[in-house]
Amino acid sequence: MIKKFSLLLAGALVCLSSGANAAETWRAWNIHNDGHPNTAALDKFAELTKEGTKGEVTLEVFHGGVLGSQPDALEQVRLGAIEVGNFNLGPIGPMVKEANLVSLPFIFKSVPHMFRVLDGEAGDIISKAMADADLKPLAWFDAGARSFYTQKAINTPADVEGLKIRVMNNDLYTSMISAMGGNPSPMAFSEVQQALKTGVVDGAENNFPSYKNVGHYEVTKNYSLSEHLIIPECICVNTKKFEALSPELQEAVTEAAKEAALFQRELWEVQSAEARKDVEAAGIKVNEIADKGPFQEAMVKVYDDYLAANPDMKKLVETAQATE
Numbered sequence: 001m002i003k004k005f006s007l008l009l010a011g012a013l014v015c016l017s018s019g020a021n022a023a024e025t026w027r028a029w030n031i032h033n034d035g036h037p038n039t040a041a042l043d044k045f046a047e048l049t050k051e052g053t054k055g056e057v058t059l060e061v062f063h064g065g066v067l068g069s070q071p072d073a074l075e076q077v078r079l080g081a082i083e084v085g086n087f088n089l090g091p092i093g094p095m096v097k098e099a100n101l102v103s104l105p106f107i108f109k110s111v112p113h114m115f116r117v118l119d120g121e122a123g124d125i126i127s128k129a130m131a132d133a134d135l136k137p138l139a140w141f142d143a144g145a146r147s148f149y150t151q152k153a154i155n156t157p158a159d160v161e162g163l164k165i166r167v168m169n170n171d172l173y174t175s176m177i178s179a180m181g182g183n184p185s186p187m188a189f190s191e192v193q194q195a196l197k198t199g200v201v202d203g204a205e206n207n208f209p210s211y212k213n214v215g216h217y218e219v220t221k222n223y224s225l226s227e228h229l230i231i232p233e234c235i236c237v238n239t240k241k242f243e244a245l246s247p248e249l250q251e252a253v254t255e256a257a258k259e260a261a262l263f264q265r266e267l268w269e270v271q272s273a274e275a276r277k278d279v280e281a282a283g284i285k286v287n288e289i290a291d292k293g294p295f296q297e298a299m300v301k302v303y304d305d306y307l308a309a310n311p312d313m314k315k316l317v318e319t320a321q322a323t324e
Contacts, residue, residue: 024057026083026241029073031065036213037271038086038141038233039063041264045235048256053249059084069188078134080238087135088143088233090168098129101316103172104306105299106292108230111142113323118232122320130234136242137234138257142268145227149211150203153287154224157181157298166192166204175302176228180295189214196220205229209268212275217284224287226295235261 028046032038046059067073067082070091076082093100101107101122108114117123118140127137148154150163161181167173169186177184185201195201196219204216205228211217235257242250280286289295307314 023055024083024241024245026057026059026237027067028059028061028084028086029065029067029077029082030061030063030086031070031073032086033064036209037264037267040267041141041260042086042235044263045256045260048259049253052252052256056249057245057253074135077236077238080134080241082238083241084235084237085135086141086233087236088168088231090170090173090231092130092135093170093172096126096129096133096135097310097313098126098316100170100172100310101126101313101320102231103170103229104317105172105176105228105302106296107317107320111145111230114230114232115140115142117320117323120319120323122316122323125316125319130236131239134239135236136239137236138242138254139235139261141233141235141261142265143231143233144207144209144268144272146205146207146229146231147224147226148203148205148228149216149220149223149284151221153222153285154226155287155289156294163202164200166195166201172302172306173229175305176299179298179302192216193219208272208275208279212279217279217282220284222285222287223279225289226292228295 028042030039030042042061046061050058068076070087073082073085074087074091077085089099089102093103108117118126130137148165152159154160157180160177162183164183164185165177166185166187167177174184174186187195192204193215196204196216203220206216211223242253245253276286307317
């Protein structure tokens, strides 16, 4: 009897122990601060994840880049030192070539078109490649369309000629500026304000909320709606950490991410419109470009050179372009 009781007690302790160990606490990285749509969306993701998994998976979200720069955080998520990150796909392109699709200038006709591509065959290919690199995307965030801001209005590629334009660190972006006769200047986002102020660069490119929120509108005069890049962001999770969850928990975490992404897109649309109004009220001239054809024509060489160097990307590019 004593032996039987001891076995039952041991079994109960094992069950309790395994239940306690099943609970996961994940750290999540975010470069944005309070007030940004992504910050609110990641807090929503944490809330929905805890609710959907009944506390089996909880997230501690660190905003404002306190866990490191984006390149550092990307590596930490890939290694599993941080479980979750909200990343722009631009810097992911050099490490996952399929993700570079979104960095091809004018590959998307609009933001809705971008989401249709990512929800289709092309998006499946990108997602698998990212997951294989330990950056599994759970949902896509809106990051708007990127346009040029400079001291003078830009209406044609010729207006970029000779200008030093800050870009993110990706060869496709430097090629894009070079194709228009400009001088690409890759640099950290935190350095752009001072570089614009002192004339180290003549301009940069980004979306309306970023242009407004970090004060770049204070040191430039024109925002020209080239909308040359539409680059999404993602909620990415370390693949191994995700796959270690039960199928039920995986589904709950994924659904939480998708719901948080829809919430982010709604906030983004509102804040983007508000940001445009704010910079126009501050005296910035928002320049509507009547014909983007010359910009797209200037990118033919960028595409030709890229596909010559990456012939295995041709089918993915064609799939994206064929998406209605």
